[in-house]
Amino acid sequence: xxxxxxxRVAFIGSECYPFVKTGGLGDVMYALPxxxxxxxxxxxxxxxxYSCIPAKYKEQMVWKGSFMxxxxxxxxxxxxxxxxxxxxxxxxxxxENKEFFDWGNPYTxxxxxxxxxxxxxxxxxxALNFLEWTPDVVHCHDWQAALVPVYLxxxxxxxxxxxxxxxxxxxxxxxxxxxxxxHLKYWTxxxxxxxxxxxxxxNDNEANMFKGGLAYADxxxxxxxxxxxxxQTDFYGEGLNGHLWYHxxxxxxxxNGIDVExxxxxxxxLLPVSYGREEILSRKGENKRALQRRLGLQEDEGKxxxxxxxxxxxxxxxxxxxxxxxxMLDENTQIIVLGTGDPRYENAFRYFESVHKGQVSACIMxxxxxxxxxxxxxxxxxxxxxxxxCGLTQLIAMRYGxxxxxxxTGGLKDTVEPYNEYTGEGNGFTFDRYEADLLLxxxxxxxxxxxxxxxxxxxxxxxxxxxxxxxxxSARQYLELYHELKG
Ligand code: ADP
Ligand code: GLC
Numbered sequence: 001x002x003x004x005x006x007x008r009v010a011f012i013g014s015e016c017y018p019f020v021k022t023g024g025l026g027d028v029m030y031a032l033p034x035x036x037x038x039x040x041x042x043x044x045x046x047x048x049x050y051s052c053i054p055a056k057y058k059e060q061m062v063w064k065g066s067f068m069x070x071x072x073x074x075x076x077x078x079x080x081x082x083x084x085x086x087x088x089x090x091x092x093x094x095x096e097n098k099e100f101f102d103w104g105n106p107y108t109x110x111x112x113x114x115x116x117x118x119x120x121x122x123x124x125x126x127a128l129n130f131l132e133w134t135p136d137v138v139h140c141h142d143w144q145a146a147l148v149p150v151y152l153x154x155x156x157x158x159x160x161x162x163x164x165x166x167x168x169x170x171x172x173x174x175x176x177x178x179x180x181x182x183h184l185k186y187w188t189x190x191x192x193x194x195x196x197x198x199x200x201x202x203n204d205n206e207a208n209m210f211k212g213g214l215a216y217a218d219x220x221x222x223x224x225x226x227x228x229x230x231x232q233t234d235f236y237g238e239g240l241n242g243h244l245w246y247h248x249x250x251x252x253x254x255x256n257g258i259d260v261e262x263x264x265x266x267x268x269x270l271l272p273v274s275y276g277r278e279e280i281l282s283r284k285g286e287n288k289r290a291l292q293r294r295l296g297l298q299e300d301e302g303k304x305x306x307x308x309x310x311x312x313x314x315x316x317x318x319x320x321x322x323x324x325x326x327x328m329l330d331e332n333t334q335i336i337v338l339g340t341g342d343p344r345y346e347n348a349f350r351y352f353e354s355v356h357k358g359q360v361s362a363c364i365m366x367x368x369x370x371x372x373x374x375x376x377x378x379x380x381x382x383x384x385x386x387x388x389x390c391g392l393t394q395l396i397a398m399r400y401g402x403x404x405x406x407x408x409t410g411g412l413k414d415t416v417e418p419y420n421e422y423t424g425e426g427n428g429f430t431f432d433r434y435e436a437d438l439l440l441x442x443x444x445x446x447x448x449x450x451x452x453x454x455x456x457x458x459x460x461x462x463x464x465x466x467x468x469x470x471x472x473x474s475a476r477q478y479l480e481l482y483h484e485l486k487g
Pocket of ligand 1: 022023024025027309310311338339340365366367368371390391392393394
């Protein structure tokens, strides 16, 4: 039999567009496997079968079978069902268990989520054995899949899947899966000798799932080079900087891309008017007016329209936005916010809308189609994050000829080249220190170029649309990493 040349990769993670998505992890779990399949690789994506997955996808799934799996310290067994669906060459295997996945959206709270993802990590590996599909690499994502590398080298070491190597990608280090040692011992059923300071332990009382996974993974990646450096420092390391520094030889940063078919202004059915590079200067105005009309803003193409599409959490720099919101507005500027999250921010934006009717729109909701219309209709997108492992909204913005205004951190720093007022070069407006006045200054610089030097603004827009934000280059970097592991 001819030797297989393609690499088999199993992606394991807690969300994946279009089935379930709360943020950029869902986008990456969708786009990267597709890019790898385009490169000729074989990819399966293992996901929980959450009840919140829309029925139209559940209807397309095929039942592959079921088995019982032991899990907990006291040897309780749990049902594992496997449902499968294929889409554009990527095979999706959904793990079914009503006890764990029948509630939540998809997350509930850490207390319930920890058992859920202990079960999911172990069931994913058991399912690969059950399906008799042995990957070369299991590529795990964030804390929810962080136990996979640990199980792989312990409970599954002598089973077929035990031959695979593991990659663990950090999308966001803020969430780690920390709980009491007893809780994790109970739900993982893992032996005491893993509960040491170099694997799971945080202190005398707590254990950390991400920490254990980082110790056991063959390679650790983050979603930008800058974030890979940042997380080895106190400020960004979320308490794991020492651990990451210790494991730095296996740590690497590979910047995210976006799926350029999913995000394509030329073919986007959700836009009132689609446009390519050549038509943007005339057509963007039409999208802008349609958006202003839809959201009850004063309809005027001449205004500078700023957008913000984000989870409303501290990570996203919203306290800076809050602090200078009134100053960012003037009679020629409008702001649209789309997001949900911390009530503190939701209420602040609702308040700004109420006192600036016609000039501010606060859309406190999660709405995929409105997000497309915002990327297509606004002139500039604000991403002033406190930390940003990669950030996808600035990439989507550039693809839609929308100029990003970002803080120079993580992936924002790696993907947005600052506008240079002397040469007119650059992709967007940036600021470095986490200070509200610097955000305001960046907005004022953008405003000046927009109103006083429109030719330069238009050149930035064109450059943004020309920028390669696809997955092609980064998917090849992952592929090199997989090859390195295969040896
Ligand atoms: P994070 O993963 O930290 O939330 P990213 O920038 O990587 O940030 O990805 C955010 C993704 O979620 C983007 O696809 C963005 O369009 C989407 N998104 C965030 N908030 C909303 C919302 N309220 N409605 C629709 N899409 C949203
Ligand atoms: C995380 C990060 C974000 C990144 C996304 C996808 O949610 O917060 O910066 O783009 O994961 O990797």
